[in-house]
Amino acid sequence: MYDSGLNNQRVRQLNRQIFMKLVWQHKRLSKSHFSQYTGLSIPAVSKILDELVNDGKLSHSSENLSLRGINSGSYQIPLDGDFILCMNVTPTSIESQLCDAQLSPLGEFERIHVNACTPQDLLAAIENIWRTQRKKWPKKTINLALAIHGQVDPVTGVSQTMPQAPWREPVEIKYLLEEKLGVTVKVDNDCVMLALAEKWQNPANRQDFCVINVDYGIGSSFVINGQIYRGSLYGSGQIGHTIVNPDGMACDCGRYGCLETVASLSALKKQARIWLKSQPGSVRQDPENVTSAQLISAWHNGDEQVRSWVESAANAIGLSLYNFLNILNINNILFYGRSCGFGEDWLATINRQIGFNPFDHGDALKINATQISFGKLSRPQQVMGIGYLYVEATLGKE
16 A cells, blocks of 8 residues: 555655765855756755754855855755764874864864873873863863774774784773763774765765775775675775785784785785894884884885885786776775875786776776765865764764
8 A cells, every 4th residue: 555644755765864964075055056956946945944043054154155046045064053073083093173063173283192092091182182172161061072093893992903003902982081071982994984084075075985004004895885884893995904825924813915915005014124134234214113214205216126125026016906896896986095195106007907997997987986086175174084983974864
């Protein structure tokens, strides 16, 4: 039996959700903008907007966004909501950006060095940053959104593994901070942070894309049909632990020959250390203090040894991505991380491996042709991406 009432209710719910998504993406829209984006008539748009304003979901401003036509003002997320303090957290550094209720930045983006020997040290560093902002905004509720390196359970807010940390036990980050600070805390992986940033702050992105973070390790996150894909154990995107050489070096995950052991910055630095130690007296560089910046500089300066290592690493990344492309058929790939400093030659080496995809016939004019590029979002925008955990939770209740 066809239930028109239930059907109308569902349509109303979907329209409200679409309107809220548009406002989060564009920050401020007029009635004509809503009509343009949705294809709905102005009277239909007005009815939905009035409902959202009455429910406190949107606020109306007399500011006109168009130079033509009748001034109907504009609509936006109310500014009187809670602030969100977004952080990207590792045991050695914490990046932070405070955002207002519209997820627009407040104040300066900050990065501090930390030396967390224990989980308690790391939690204390997070708490100190929060309390500093709380002193500046004593009358505001400041919730936390944390991007954590390694495997994270976003439901319980537990950091299950953190590769750079000297500890190995899980840490109940969400529970411990909520108990201590009395605010809401949301936690997810740092690659999810990048995917959310691209999804919400880059209107040019497709419904299906992936971000690859090539830095200390190698991580990735997939957006499929507009949704972050996490997997049932929240381990989706562990491209760094795909095995490229079964007889290779031991990985922190307990297996051998993972992509991270040959293509991450930590792997490249290890190669450099081993090589430098085999050349006593012939070089001035201290093997124990090789930096990522030095490797990138040597690459650009044409150092043959470094170029050989980096090209081999780029080939391994490309082959792993090729396998993912064949399985998931995602053909929009964005790279982030310090390895992007190797530049266009590095990216071209990766792209040559991906170019063998049998499902992509190489027609660059096709809208669905494989596209691989560096991500364009600034670092503050990337870190603000984790704040959209709150947006997606809110939209899920519409």
